[in-house]
Amino acid sequence: MTEKLYEKDAYIKEFTATVLDCKPCDSGFMVVLDKTAFFPEGGGQAADIGVLDDAKVFDAQIENGIVYHYTDKPLKMGDKVQGKIDFDRRFAFMQNHTGEHIVSGIAHALFGVNNVGFHLGEDLVTIDFDKELTRDQLNEIEYLANQKVWQNLSINAYYPSEEELKNTDYRSKKEIDGAVRLVNIKDTDVCACCAPHVKNTGEIGIVKLLDTERMRGGIRIVLKCGAFALYDYRTKYENVSQISALLSSKQESAADAVKKLDEKYTLEKQKINEFKKKISELTIAAVDENANCLFVDNCDTKDLQLIADKLHKTYGGIKGAFSGNNENYSFAICGEDTELQEFFNKFKGELTVRGGGRGGMVQGTVIATQENIKLFF
Ligand SMILES: [Zn+2]
Structure with missing residues (x-):
């Protein structure tokens, strides 16, 4: 079994270890060390990334107590290597993860809801509770969680004895194989968990509950703490300040x-739609009843459909409305359906046409000059 340095001390950024095994695999190489500070994916938390000498570690997984480091280069068995984890990323994960414990603990104590799913993404946490919570309840949880941060409470992670475990009331997400590791946040929460956490709640900085989503009788909550909450605030502040400047409003009422x-x-x-309708009526009233196709500037398909339909209903026969530039036009053509389909097939046969339709109306685009279209009609 790999000696888990990250369990003893979640703040180890660099370490020296001996390579016990290195095998090629689909994504590069699988390296086993005698000890490691790389946290392997587990308990809802992503794996650490970093380097072993000059080999990049892009993933770490654990199986039967052995941590497998996935690297881009092979390492020599028996060699001593220098490991370094991306600690800024890891610390932000620790802030998010510890914040999740506090929020779940408070929600459980206050409203009796259970955390039934938890995912730590690249910059946010989602928590699934088995019951719905109102925004007021969530605000209460959020405030109390931040109070716990301000109180800078100590956090202790340890393997209790069987006797101790029996007499401890703790939250657990699922049945755990092997030894149970408890994470005790003073006066707040005790929960079984294998991941690294911060030592004192003050290090979390801030706990912010964001979007919620109803799901299977419960609720999913997005949570950001510490560094991730800061980046989120920064992005939202930039957006709100720009919006309020554009609208000459206060930020609070953007x-x-x-x-x-x-x-x-x-x-x-x-209003514009009413004007368009009037314009199409006026255009049609001014048209020679023998004109079968009409070219109008700046019309979208809806406008063209309106005009072609009006033309057909006013004068009968097959009538088309076109809009576009030199050799590329959008169109709508109206007529009695059977006659129209026959006409449209010929139209497609003679000119470069895309489109179709039914029920007395076809629409699409055509690549041709105005003269050629008029000639065809
Ligand atoms: Zn945890």
Whole structure:
């Protein structure tokens, strides 16, 4: 079994170890050491990355107590190697992970909900609780969790004796094979967990609950702590400050200002649609009834459909509306369906046409000059 330095001390960034085994594998090489500070994926936490001498370690997994380091270069058996983990990344994970313990512990104590799933992503944690929680309840949990951070409580991770374990009330996500490792956050929570945590709650910095999602009678909560919460705040601050500057509003009321803008936009859109309708009516009224196709500037497919339909209903026969530039036009053509389909097949046969339709209307695009289209009609 590999000696797990990360279990004894979660703050070891560099270490020296002996290579016991190195085998090629699909993604590179699998290296076994006598001891390691690389935390292998487990307990919902991602594996550490870093280097062993000049070989990159991009993953670490554990099987039967042996940690396998996945590297891009082979290492010589028997050699002593210098290991170095990406500690900024690991520490941010430790902040997120320890914050998760506090949030789950408080939610359990306060509202009797159980953590039934937990995932530590690259920059956030998701926690699945087996019961729904309201925003007010979540705010209460969040505030109490931050209070625990401000109190800078000690955190102890240890393997209890069988007797001790029997007499300890602790949370556990699932049945655990082998020895149970407990993580005790003073006056807050005791939970079985194998991952590295911070030593004192103050190191977490901040605990922030974000989006929620209902799921199977419960709730999924996104959580960010420490460094990840800081980056999140920075990004959101940048966004809100830009939005409020654009709308000349206070940052606190940026959402109201956007809502007002959206209402105004909806009204303007309605007005534009009414104008478009009027313009199409006026255009049609001014058309020679013998003209079978009409070229109009700046129309989208919806406008073209409206015009072609009006033309057909007013004058009968097959009528088309086109919009575009020199040799590339969008179109809508209306007519009695059987006659129209026959017409459209010929249209496709003679010109470069994409599109189709049914029920007395076809639409699409055509690559041809205005003269050629007119000639065809
Ligand atoms: Zn943990």
